[in-house]
């Protein structure tokens with residue numbers, strides 16, 4: 001099996017870190033094959049176990065599979081640049097987060113952050129299963145809100161494409177592994193500098 005995570009093995013590490021974090025990356029090359037219900041559920045199960053303030057679990061995933069009646073609606077939300085490669089995705093997801101606490105109904109500050117941790121859980125579980133997951137901000141947020149009946153107390157966060165890796169296409173397109181900023185630009189002792 002062509003594991004897409006193999007391509008990231010060249011990434012340089014600055015400290016000891018598990019392969020899981022280094023080997024995940026975001027290919028665009030997918031085969032257009034359908035992912036099984038079991039595989040897709042496994043990713044949402046990983047997301048479900050993300051931590052959140054007061055265990056509010058504000059993440060919600062609106063999903064469409066390429067063979068269902070909502071596919072065109074989800075696909076049309078994407079920018080042209082993302083449509084070019086998402087035509088080969090198996091699942092499109094719109095991730096939204098609830099802005100208020102279930103218990104009190106009050107607005108709180110960390111709902112987006114928590115939705116982000118759910119997305120990261122999903123992405124890491126996907127890479128463990130050799131499923132491509134690719135986050136996207138390139139879509140029409142307003143259109144998503146209205147077309148998908150998203151209530152005002154939810155924030156549209158991102159879209160995610162899932163699919164089976166297409167190594168041949170990835171090689172043809174010469175997909176590149178992304179770099180990272182060095183730790184000393186990211187971690188500060190005390191005050192920001």
Ligand SMILES: Cc1cc2nc3c(=O)[nH]c(=O)nc-3n(C[C@H](O)[C@H](O)[C@H](O)COP(=O)(O)O)c2cc1C
Nearest residue numbers: 024025026027082134135136137138139158177178
């Ligand atoms: C919130 C978010 C939005 C993104 N938007 C897009 C997008 O619209 N189109 C795209 O091709 N990639 C998009 N990406 C993928 C990033 O470019 C990619 O994650 C980043 O370059 C790091 O590369 P890696 O994921 O392969 O490690 C997005 C990623 C995230 C997390």
